[in-house]
Structure formats: C-alpha cells, structure tokens
Amino acid sequence: MASIVLRDVVKEYGDGFLAVKGVSLEIADGEFVILVGPSGCGKSTILRMIVGLEDITSGDLEIDGTRVNDKAPRDRNLAMVFQNYALYPHLTVFENIAFPMRLAKGRFTDEEIRERVTRAAERLELTEHLERKPGNLSGGQRQRVAMGRAIVREADAFLFDEPLSNLDAKLRGQMRTEIARLQRRLGTTTVYVTHDQTEAMTLGDRVAVLRRGELQQVASPRALYEQPTNLFVAGFIGSPPMNFLPGRVEGDVLHLPVADVPLDERLRAAVGDRSLVIVGIRPEHVEDATLLDDARADAGVRFETDVDVTEWLGAELYAYIPFETAPEVASKLEELDRDLDGEGMRSQVVVALDAESRVRDGDRAELWFDPARLLVFDPESGVNLTRDDEAAARIDERNEELRRASLKRAQERDRADGEASPAQERAAS
Amino acid sequence: MGALTRRQRAWWAVITVLVLVYALFPVAAIFATSFKLPSDLNSGRFLPAQWSWTNYEQILVGNAQGLFLSALRNSIGISLIATAIAVVLATFAAYAIARLDFRGKRLILTTALAVSIFPVISIVTPLFNVWRAVGLYDTWPGLIIPYLSLTLPISIWTLAAFFRQIPWELEQAAQVDGATAWQAFRKAIVPLAAPGVFTTALIAFFIAWNDFVYGISLTSTERARPVPAALAFFTGASQFEEPTGSISAAAVIVTIPVVVLVLLFQRQIVAGLTQGAVKG
Ligand SMILES: Nc1ncnc2c1ncn2[C@@H]1O[C@H](COP(=O)(O)OP(=O)(O)OP(=O)(O)O)[C@@H](O)[C@H]1O
Ligand SMILES: [Mg+2]
Numbered sequence: 001m002a003s004i005v006l007r008d009v010v011k012e013y014g015d016g017f018l019a020v021k022g023v024s025l026e027i028a029d030g031e032f033v034i035l036v037g038p039s040g041c042g043k044s045t046i047l048r049m050i051v052g053l054e055d056i057t058s059g060d061l062e063i064d065g066t067r068v069n070d071k072a073p074r075d076r077n078l079a080m081v082f083q084n085y086a087l088y089p090h091l092t093v094f095e096n097i098a099f100p101m102r103l104a105k106g107r108f109t110d111e112e113i114r115e116r117v118t119r120a121a122e123r124l125e126l127t128e129h130l131e132r133k134p135g136n137l138s139g140g141q142r143q144r145v146a147m148g149r150a151i152v153r154e155a156d157a158f159l160f161d162e163p164l165s166n167l168d169a170k171l172r173g174q175m176r177t178e179i180a181r182l183q184r185r186l187g188t189t190t191v192y193v194t195h196d197q198t199e200a201m202t203l204g205d206r207v208a209v210l211r212r213g214e215l216q217q218v219a220s221p222r223a224l225y226e227q228p229t230n231l232f233v234a235g236f237i238g239s240p241p242m243n244f245l246p247g248r249v250e251g252d253v254l255h256l257p258v259a260d261v262p263l264d265e266r267l268r269a270a271v272g273d274r275s276l277v278i279v280g281i282r283p284e285h286v287e288d289a290t291l292l293d294d295a296r297a298d299a300g301v302r303f304e305t306d307v308d309v310t311e312w313l314g315a316e317l318y319a320y321i322p323f324e325t326a327p328e329v330a331s332k333l334e335e336l337d338r339d340l341d342g343e344g345m346r347s348q349v350v351v352a353l354d355a356e357s358r359v360r361d362g363d364r365a366e367l368w369f370d371p372a373r374l375l376v377f378d379p380e381s382g383v384n385l386t387r388d389d390e391a392a393a394r395i396d397e398r399n400e401e402l403r404r405a406s407l408k409r410a411q412e413r414d415r416a417d418g419e420a421s422p423a424q425e426r427a428a429s
Numbered sequence: 430m431g432a433l434t435r436r437q438r439a440w441w442a443v444i445t446v447l448v449l450v451y452a453l454f455p456v457a458a459i460f461a462t463s464f465k466l467p468s469d470l471n472s473g474r475f476l477p478a479q480w481s482w483t484n485y486e487q488i489l490v491g492n493a494q495g496l497f498l499s500a501l502r503n504s505i506g507i508s509l510i511a512t513a514i515a516v517v518l519a520t521f522a523a524y525a526i527a528r529l530d531f532r533g534k535r536l537i538l539t540t541a542l543a544v545s546i547f548p549v550i551s552i553v554t555p556l557f558n559v560w561r562a563v564g565l566y567d568t569w570p571g572l573i574i575p576y577l578s579l580t581l582p583i584s585i586w587t588l589a590a591f592f593r594q595i596p597w598e599l600e601q602a603a604q605v606d607g608a609t610a611w612q613a614f615r616k617a618i619v620p621l622a623a624p625g626v627f628t629t630a631l632i633a634f635f636i637a638w639n640d641f642v643y644g645i646s647l648t649s650t651e652r653a654r655p656v657p658a659a660l661a662f663f664t665g666a667s668q669f670e671e672p673t674g675s676i677s678a679a680a681v682i683v684t685i686p687v688v689v690l691v692l693l694f695q696r697q698i699v700a701g702l703t704q705g706a707v708k709g
Contacts, residue, residue: 053601073604086602090620100606103616149606 002064002156002189003029004050009059011045011213019045021213022059030407032183032190036200037210037236038341043193046210047159050191051080063156074103079155083162085146087134094130097121097148104153120148123182140171151182157189164199172196176203184410197239201225205403206396209233211339219392220399227392231278231332231382234375235340240283240318243349244333246326247279247376254279257323258349259303261371270376270385277385278329280375283318286351288359289368300370307365308348317357319365321349329379336382456684463677470673484678493663493675499651500659504683507569507655508637511576516630518577519584526585527592538589545582553646560647567649575643580633587632591625628697631690638687656683 004027011020020042027033035043048054050061052073061069068076087096097117101108121127124144134142143163150158164172180203183190194200200207201221209216217229228234234242247254249271254261256279271277289302311318325347351367359365376385463484465477472478488497526534556575565571595618603613644658660679663672
C-alpha cells in the first residue's frame with residue numbers, strides 16, 4: 001500500500017517534445033485515480049514515469065513519502081498492466097503469473113509461489129488454463145493473466161494503461177466490474193489510464209483530466225460532470241458530449257441560436273459585462289415539452305425548433321438540431337473540437353429526449369430545458385463562469401466519504417469470506 | 430480453403446508424386462550408384478547388381494581418403510566459421526535495424542539486397558586476381574570472406590524480420606516485474622530471439638555448405654578446397670577407371686547432414702523463410 005505524489009512533473013522527450021508540462025497530483029493510499037484525456041495528451045507518459053520506464057525531466061515523484069525519481073523500476077515495487085498485456089509468450093500462464101515472484105530470488109519458496117498463483121488463478125477464473133501458453137488464449141483470458149501477474153506479488157500500487165481497449169464491448173463491461181471489485185477488495189492504490197468515458201466515470205474515485213500535457217481538473221466523476229472548470233472538461237466528460245452554443249447578451253436576455261433565455265441572478269453574475277459568451281447544455285438536460293407536466297414546464301424555458309434527424313435507441317431518443325454558429329466563437333469551438341479528437345462536424349445541438357417522445361425527423365418540435373442547468377463559459381479563456389466551487393467541494397467530500405465506506409465494506413466482506421474458509425485465509429497470510 | 434473433393438485429392442496426389450519423382454530421382458540415382466562396383470557402372474540398370482561398400486571404403490579409408498577427408502574438414506570448418514561470423518554480425522545489424530531509428534537504415538537493407546542478387550560468377554574472376562595478390566588464394570579466410578557476402582545479406586533480412594516481430598515491450602514489462610536490465614533481456618527477449626537466430630544460422634550454413642563456384646575458383650590444393658569442388662578432382666582406382674562411384678559416395682555423405690538438419694528443423698526453416706511475408 002502506498003500513496004503516490006507527483007509534484008510539478010515535467011517530461012521532455014529526446015526530440016524536444018514537451019509531453020507533460022508540470023503535473024501535480026496527490027494520490028492517497030488505496031485510492032483509485034483515473035487519468036483521462038484525448039489521444040497524445042501524455043497519459044501513458046505519466047504512467048511510465050510513475051513506474052520508472054521513462055525518466056522524469058524535472059519535478060518530484062514520491063511513493064509513500066520517499067522520492068523515487070532515480071530508482072529503477074524494479075526498486076519501486078509497482079505492478080503494471082500494459083495495453084497489449086505484454087505476456088511472455090514462451091512461458092505458460094502459470095509461469096507468467098509466477099514471473100515476478102521468481103525474480104524476487106529467495107523471497108518466495110516454490111510452495112508459496114504455487115499457492116499464490118493458484119489463488120490468483122481461482123480469483124480470475126484461470127485455473128483450467130494454467131498450463132497453456134498465452135498465444136492460445138482469448139483476449140479476455142490474456143487480460144486476466146496480465147491482471148494475475150499484477151496482483152500476485154502484492155505490489156504497492158497498480159498501474160493500468162488502457163487495459164481494456166483491446167477487448168470487445170461486452171467483455172470490456174465484464175472486466176470493468178471485475179477490476180472495480182478487485183481493487184475494492186485489495187484496497188491497493190491504483191492509477192488507471194483510459195480514454196473511455198464509461199471507465200473513467202464508473203471506476204475512479206477521482207478522475208484527472210489531461211489536455212496536451214496539462215492537468216485540467218482533478219475531481220470526483222460527479223464533480224467533473226456537474227462542475228467542470230472549463231470548456232475542455234465540459235466537452236470531454238459526458239456522452240453524447242455537451243452542446244456548446246454562442247450566447248449573445250442583450251439587456252436581460254441571453255439569445256441562443258435555438259432559444260432566448262431570461263437572465264436570472266446566477267446567469268447574470270456569470271455573464272458579467274460580456275456581450276458574448278459560450279453556453280453549454282448537456283443533451284440529457286433538454287426534454288420534450290409535450291411530455292412535461294405544466295408546473296415543471298413553466299419553471300423552465302420552452303422553445304420551438306426544427307429537428308433534422310432523430311435516432312431512437314430504446315431507452316432514449318436522440319434528436320439533432322442544426323444551428324448557425326456565431327463567427328466570433330467559431331474558431332474557439334473549432335479548436336475545442338480538435339482538442340477533443342472531434343471530426344469537425346457541422347454545428348448542431350444534440351438532445352437526448354425521453355424514448356416516449358413522438359418527435360421524428362423533420363418535425364417542428366417543442367422542447368424544454370431548465371436554465372439552472374446551463375453552463376456559461378468565457379469565449380476567450382474557456383473558463384466556466386457558472387462554476388460553484390463550494391458545490392464542487394461538497395460533491396468531492398461526499399464522494400470521499402462514500403469511497404471510504406465502500407472500501408471498508410468490501411474488506412469486511414472479504415474478511416468474512418476468509419473466516420468462512422480458514423484454509424484460504426492461511427494461504428493468504 | 431474448404432475440404433477437397435475426392436477428385437481434387439486424387440489430382441493433388443498425382444501431382445505430388447510427379448514432383449517428388451522429378452526432384453528425388455537424381456538423388457536416388459546417386460544413392461544407388463554409390464553402392465555399385467566399378468564393373469557395374471555401365472550396366473545400364475538403376476539398382477546395383479550387388480550392393481557394396483567399396484566406394485565408401487575408397488573415399489573414407491582407401492586411396493581417395495586424403496582428397497575427401499581433407500575436403501570434408503575444409504567444408505565443415507569453413508561453413509561453420511562463415512556461419513558463426515555471419516550470424517553474429519547479422520544479429521547486431523538486425524537488432525539495430527529493428528529497434529533503432531538511424532539514418533542510412535534503408536541504405537543498409539538495400540545494399541544487402543543488392544549484394545545478394547549480384548551474380549557470383551561476375552566477381553569470381555576479379556576476386557581470383559585480388560586473392561592471389563594479397564595471399565588469400567587457397568586459404569580458409571579466402572573462402573570465408575566471399576561466403577560472408579552470400580550469407581550476411583539473407584541473415585540480416587531474416588533476422589531483421591524476426592526481430593521486428595519481437596514485442597520489445599516485454600523487456601519493460603520484465604523490469605517492472607522486478608528484473609534488472611540484463612535479466613529482462615535474458616529472460617524475456619533471448620528466448621524469443623533464439624529460434625530466429627538458430628533458423629538463420631541453419632540457412633546460412635546451407636548456403637556456405639552448398640557453394641561450388643567460389644570453392645572451385647579460389648582454391649587449388651587440399652589446404653582449403655571444400656567438398657563440392659573436391660568432387661571434380663576425384664580419380665578412379667586406376668587411370669582407366671571412372672571415379673563415378675566415389676563421387677556418388679562423397680555426394681551422399683555431404684548430402685546427409687543437410688537432409689538430417691532439414692528434417693529435424695523443417696518447421697523453423699519454413700517459418701524463417703516466410704517470416705517477413707506473413708505477419709503473425
Ligand atoms: N519516445 C517518444 N519520443 C518523442 N515523443 C514521444 C515519445 N513517446 C510519446 N511521445 C509524444 O508524447 C505525447 C504523449 O504521448 P503519450 O503516449 O503519453 O500519449 P497518450 O496520452 O498515452 O495517448 P494515447 O491515448 O494515444 O495512448 C504524444 O504527443 C507523443 O507523440
Ligand atoms: Mg497511451
């Protein structure tokens with residue numbers, strides 16, 4: 001068990017490329033932290049610096065309070081699961097899992113090694129594959145072997161580099177919950193790199209969002225979703241992504257391409273004396289006005305619009321509404337789109353309506369949203385002007401409480417299991 | 430490919446037999462001839478009238494012994510040394526080509542290719558003159574050096590293809606698992622590279638072993654003459670006897686190691702030869 005601290009860590013590659021530009025991050029003992037960001041933002045680089053495969057150009061890396069910048073990977077006692085698993089093809093599954101223990105000469109007897117491998121294999125349902133070679137296993141099985149190799153020697157922390165990206169969607173879902181369960185039971189500090197939305201939101205206690213080697217925001221998934229610090233985080237978290245619209249301020253009204261919003265106190269404060277802002281609204285916060293009861297409908301903003309295309313997905317219905325963007329913000333939004341690995345799509349609003357909605361392609365629809373859900377961003381800096389720091393802090397606090405509680409529960413359950421089968425408990429100690 | 434119909438299978442069988450007969454008939458003829466008595470040579474029959482070891486006795490212990498055994502020693506020694514040097518050099522070159530990015534990488538590969546397709550016969554005469562001038566004529570190094578020009582290019586190509594497929598990330602995985610840099614190389618990389626190096630060595634050895642043109646042109650005595658060249662200098666037991674029987678026996682003896690090695694390692698050899706073409 002260990003805490004990991006990064007202090008102003010910088011990475012400049014040999015060719016002069018600045019891949020990580022001063023990242024500071026404190027990871028508590030037992031915490032599950034996700035590093036997320038678009039391709040090339042430096043996620044793997046950070047992970048590889050933590051594990052020691054990449055030199056740190058400047059800054060400090062501490063594991064459990066000790067500076068480890070200059071320690072070799074083998075002296076850091078961390079376990080890593082690589083994107084392509086990096087299994088040893090010439091060794092059997094058993095020997096692959098036993099590999100780290102065999103290297104630690106003298107620390108483990110053959111008996112111990114066999115016990116630990118068997119136990120890890122049981123936990124990962126690999127028992128009947130122990131004598132096979134990795135080349136003959138399925139993708140999911142290989143993934144589990146890589147996990148087995150990581151958990152078997154009780155490393156101080158687990159580092160995962162997109163461990164599920166080579167699996168198909170269904171298997172990914174299964175392994176995701178498996179990883180979450182395992183981490184809770186073992187309570188091992190974990191850093192997990194991904195660019196998958198779902199993994200980022202569901203697995204992590206905290207999520208660190210990176211953009212071009214710079215940390216944008218570190219917060220609980222919920223705080224990221226509700227209180228993003230800037231355009232980038234707002235656009236990156238959530239699927240389908242948040243809609244960004246130019247908002248023109250005239251007196252007490254905020255004109256959006258699709259609707260006019262009266263400025264209430266919160267929005268007024270956010271807008272300040274700007275005449276043009278970028279307004280963000282999440283697809284799931286727009287609803288079909290005809291399906292709402294009157295009380296609720298009156299509390300928000302109703303608007304009529306032409307729907308271009310609809311997609312019915314069973315649980316919800318996506319409607320696409322094209323709009324003309326304002327030239328003053330077009331370049332900012334294009335830049336954002338590029339940062340987010342977007343495809344330079346035409347400007348359109350995506351809304352996720354109730355599946356009951358009768359809106360179809362080409363309809364003129366009456367839609368509704370609650371202005372309290374709108375986020376307002378500065379068109380130049382991209383800063384979220386509506387962010388409520390206190391609310392964000394509250395969300396994070398609550399999240400931390402929940403984390404401790406669930407960690408404790410999982411370990412109590414584990415202990416209860418252990419007492420039920422004393423043989424297993426002995427093997428563990 | 431689906432299952433073959435009976436007709437197709439019959440056709441394949443016929444074709445296979447034809448190819449086998451075409452390829453193996455000369456070998457079988459030499460084998461049969463090597464057991465014939467001198468008197469039996471012109472009988473016009475395929476199999477010897479009486480199986481006899483005379484020819485083998487003659488080249489191994491008889492009066493052709495000096496000629497053959499020294500040639501055999503030359504062949505083995507020269508081929509092994511040429512193979513060893515080629516494999517060591519090619520391993521370094523291929524490692525650099527597969528793992529590092531440096532200027533002139535393409536140049537090395539194309540040069541190697543150009544050397545390997547350059548007709549041997551066109552350099553053998555100039556080489557003959559140069560070797561005489563520098564004193565390499567009729568020596569082991571005088572053959573080892575040209576053999577390197579045959580074995581190095583193909584070794585570099587096959588090994589580079591092999592090394593490119595090695596997942597080098599394993600080295601890093603091993604380091605994270607607690608290995609030192611050297612342990613990581615030895616435990617994670619060497620076991621994967623070894624089959625490739627071994628196959629390359631086999632292929633290089635065959636090339637050197639089978640050479641005839643350099644062997645006959647750059648040697649003049651038993652000091653360095655390899656077996657394929659020495660066969661041409663065999664004489665019969667007397668001036669009037671043809672040496673066909675002894676030549677056949679010698680040919681069989683030099684073919685045996687090749688056949689044994691190929692039979693033992695055919696899977697590796699095929700894998701090695703197709704390595705670059707088929708992505709695993
Ligand atoms: N060895 C290297 N030499 C030079 N530049 C490198 C090297 N490795 C990575 N980079 C650069 O550093 C940046 C960050 O790379 P990194 O692999 O950390 O990205 P990533 O966030 O993991 O992306 P992905 O999601 O695609 O894996 C990239 O722009 C990449 O081009
Ligand atoms: Mg990466």
